[in-house]
Amino acid sequence: MTKRRSQHWFGGHGKDAFIHRSWMKNNGLPDDAFDGRPVIGICNTFSEFTPCNAHFRGLVEHIKAGVLEAGGLPLEFPVFSCGESNLRPTAMLFRNLASMDVEESIRGNPMDGVVLMAGCDKTTPALVMGAASCDLPSIVVSGGPMLNGRFQGREIGSGTDVWKFSEDVRAGVMTEREFAQAESAMSRSPGHCMTMGTASTMASMVEALGIALPGNAAYPAVDAHRARLARMSGRRIVEMVREDLRLSAILKKEAFANAIRVNGAIGGSTNAVVHLLAIAGRIGVELTLDDWDELGRNIPTIVDLMPSGRFLMEDFCYAGGIPAVMKEIANLLDLDALTVTGRTLREELAGAMNYNPQVIRPRQQALTPHGGIAVLRGNLAPGGAIIKPSAASPELMRHRGRAVVFEDIDHYKAAVDDPTLDIDESCIMVLKNCGPKGYPGMAEVGNMALPQKLLKKGVRDMVRISDARMSGTAFGTVVLHTAPEAAIGGPFALVRGGDIIELDVDARKLHLDVTDEELERRRLEWEAPVPTMQGGYQGLYVEHVLQADRGADLDFLVGCRGHAIPRESH
Numbered sequence: 001m002t003k004r005r006s007q008h009w010f011g012g013h014g015k016d017a018f019i020h021r022s023w024m025k026n027n028g029l030p031d032d033a034f035d036g037r038p039v040i041g042i043c044n045t046f047s048e049f050t051p052c053n054a055h056f057r058g059l060v061e062h063i064k065a066g067v068l069e070a071g072g073l074p075l076e077f078p079v080f081s082c083g084e085s086n087l088r089p090t091a092m093l094f095r096n097l098a099s100m101d102v103e104e105s106i107r108g109n110p111m112d113g114v115v116l117m118a119g120c121d122k123t124t125p126a127l128v129m130g131a132a133s134c135d136l137p138s139i140v141v142s143g144g145p146m147l148n149g150r151f152q153g154r155e156i157g158s159g160t161d162v163w164k165f166s167e168d169v170r171a172g173v174m175t176e177r178e179f180a181q182a183e184s185a186m187s188r189s190p191g192h193c194m195t196m197g198t199a200s201t202m203a204s205m206v207e208a209l210g211i212a213l214p215g216n217a218a219y220p221a222v223d224a225h226r227a228r229l230a231r232m233s234g235r236r237i238v239e240m241v242r243e244d245l246r247l248s249a250i251l252k253k254e255a256f257a258n259a260i261r262v263n264g265a266i267g268g269s270t271n272a273v274v275h276l277l278a279i280a281g282r283i284g285v286e287l288t289l290d291d292w293d294e295l296g297r298n299i300p301t302i303v304d305l306m307p308s309g310r311f312l313m314e315d316f317c318y319a320g321g322i323p324a325v326m327k328e329i330a331n332l333l334d335l336d337a338l339t340v341t342g343r344t345l346r347e348e349l350a351g352a353m354n355y356n357p358q359v360i361r362p363r364q365q366a367l368t369p370h371g372g373i374a375v376l377r378g379n380l381a382p383g384g385a386i387i388k389p390s391a392a393s394p395e396l397m398r399h400r401g402r403a404v405v406f407e408d409i410d411h412y413k414a415a416v417d418d419p420t421l422d423i424d425e426s427c428i429m430v431l432k433n434c435g436p437k438g439y440p441g442m443a444e445v446g447n448m449a450l451p452q453k454l455l456k457k458g459v460r461d462m463v464r465i466s467d468a469r470m471s472g473t474a475f476g477t478v479v480l481h482t483a484p485e486a487a488i489g490g491p492f493a494l495v496r497g498g499d500i501i502e503l504d505v506d507a508r509k510l511h512l513d514v515t516d517e518e519l520e521r522r523r524l525e526w527e528a529p530v531p532t533m534q535g536g537y538q539g540l541y542v543e544h545v546l547q548a549d550r551g552a553d554l555d556f557l558v559g560c561r562g563h564a565i566p567r568e569s570h
């Protein structure tokens with residue numbers, strides 16, 4: 001057997017081994033902790049500024065117990081925690097930073113395998129991206145969703161109902177007092193958003209990719225099953241090290257295809273698009289935006305969860321979770337795909353059951369027969385743009401309208417509720433300069449709220465187009481991730497108020513009805529916006545970030561750099 005990675009630090013007798021072991025012993029580790037047993041790093045995104053992951057200090061103990069039971073040595077380490085609800089200007093700006101932290105922490109330290117503890121939206125892709133660039137045996141443990149929100153006798157969902165309530169307040173049908181009460185009712189236990197937002201989507205994605213144990217996505221954070229799953233993951237990673245079952249053996253093209261199809265079936269977040277593209281880039285799998293359209297086309301959305309549907313993650317858990325969904329669409333999946341269990345998906349799904357056909361519908365009664373993500377192209381988005389049909393209004397999926405243009409988020413905020421704004425429900429709202437470089441960080445502002453005067457008229461959806469992302473908990477006929485973005489002078493930068501835009505989702509078309517000559521004339525007049533921040537990490541980010549169709553990773557982070565033992569430190 002080749003020498004275990006950690007033994008290059010902890011094995012042997014010289015000065016170097018003395019140093020590596022002696023300092024580790026200051027916490028009470030005995031001699032035999034260094035006898036060659038698998039050393040398991042536990043990558044913890046705990047932070048009290050990331051409330052979705054704030055229960056991880058307790059959860060990690062279950063993972064450690066499992067590692068010890070299987071004969072491994074668990075060693076926990078913190079990494080940058082990017083929490084969605086607090087971090088400005090947007091957590092997405094720091095996903096890549098966190099992934100660098102993860103990658104270098106793994107490679108530089110004496111570990112043989114790693115458990116990735118993620119929860120809130122960006123923490124999952126950040127950890128998987130970093131780990132994929134190292135390719136050690138790795139397993140994800142998600143923190144689990146919050147219990148369903150409950151308000152005034154009914155269930156309310158993270159995010160989704162915030163968007164609804166705030167529009168209700170602006171439309172005058174909900175009081176400020178009720179709005180304030182809903183705040184405490186929405187988030188009633190540890191855990192992440194319990195809608196099928198980005199956190200639950202990404203927890204589902206890692207399960208569908210095969211890099212987390214079955215059941216990972218759905219158990220609520222406070223359910224004893226969650227603690228048990230953490231413990232079993234701790235045991236399993238030790239075995240994975242013994243089997244040398246690394247990420248690259250699991251994260252094959254088939255795994256990504258399965259995940260894309262599952263995303264369609266669950267009505268998952270549009271954010272999964274950029275995250276899966278970025279993860280694929282790290283592990284060296286050729287995955288494109290067009291794969292999202294082709295593989296996800298005709299996948300029925302069968303999970304009736306907010307924001308596409310009615311229920312919440314607790315219901316989804318009791319209905320059978322991701323294994324039940326995968327069983328329901330099994331003939332659309334590659335069942336030979338390997339998972340962290342060492343077994344194939346086929347073997348894993350054998351015992352799966354759907355316990356609630358209201359929550360996980362039979363395919364014949366799909367919520368949307370054509371779920372998935374539609375990739376739109378045209379002169380407005382030569383690099384592509386996306387829309388999530390299951391969250392859109394069917395009557396707006398084919399629409400021609402006059403553009404009302406907001407040059408950036410500040411312009412939008414200043415103008416949207418101006419009573420003199422020339423807009424009606426047939427118009428198309430266009431928001432520029434919110435892409436990866438423009439915002440910076442491609443913030444979740446694409447589901448921009450409608451003008452108050454239209455809300456008061458009862459309008460609840462309009463076509464909106466931007467180079468931004470939207471929260472996975474949001475809904476509407478919202479075209480996102482337009483590439484190239486406005487801030488680098490893509491054609492999207494050249495749209496002007498009064499232009500006619502044509503959206504045809506079935507035809508995958510997004511067309512600006514302006515002649516090429518006129519666009520060329522406008523291009524000559526175009527001036528690049530001044531970056532909001534120079535220097536520091538944000539400066540580095542703006543200089544190196546790729547467009548949305550490449551996953552918005554930093555150009556120099558793409559690829560797997562492996563886990564060779566670095567040079568000795570002293």
Ligand code: FES
Nearest residue numbers: 052120192193199
């Ligand atoms: Fe953390 Fe939604 S804010 S998961």
Ligand code: MG
Nearest residue numbers: 197198471472
């Ligand atoms: Mg979110």
